Amino acid sequence: AQSVTQLGSHVSVSEGALVLLRCNYSSSVPPYLFWYVQYPNQGLQLLLKYTSAATLVKGINGFEAEFKKSETSFHLTKPSAHMSDAAEYFCAVRGQAGTALIFGKGTTLSVSS
Amino acid sequence: SQTIHQWPATLVQPVGSPLSLECTVEGTSNPNLYWYRQAAGRGLQLLFYSVGIGQISSEVPQNLSASRPQDRQFILSSKKLLLSDSGFYLCAWSVGAGAHEKLFFGSGTQLSVL
16 A cells, blocks of 8 residues: 655745755555645646656756655755745655555645745 | 536535535546545545546545546535535546556535534
8 A cells, every 4th residue: 555644734934945845655566756736725736746767856846856765755845945835735656557646644835035 | 628627616515414526527538537635634635536437446434425427527425414524625637547647636625514
């Protein structure tokens, strides 16, 4: 079975500071890993995904994530936070093809000026 | 282009009343369809997914049910709502397989059970 754990339900950073959102996964098969973002009153949008092609994955809006098998982690980072990055972020995992995405509980990112 | 429609956007229902949320997808055929629930403090919980007409997989035991009467239609139902059914319900669809599969979400339904 697959699962993800997002460490920290709330993260607060200052504008211009590094953003680090943590995600650890558990999977019995090589996983596909995803980060989604949900802006207030909107649905979810895909930020980036890992599909074994490269361990460092670049996504939209300057976000990137690195797959580390030894640490079973897929942390999301952005070098410099913008006010517009304030949103809820979800890490997700899929194991075998044809199975559904399993989401973490989410991390709310707050950005202060 | 593909689009997903989910309605209603908001719904207030009394405890014990029935529920029907509908989701339709346009512009694609044979999509995988999903219902997720987002409850406060619990993140996104997979409720049901379907890989074809009449094929429904349930992830958690509950008083909700899902049906897929047509290829691009997915319905979430309940005969009697509970207070704990309150939450934000998201329909999603995907097409493709493995590394090429992409998941797209609807705009959601905010359900309040009073």
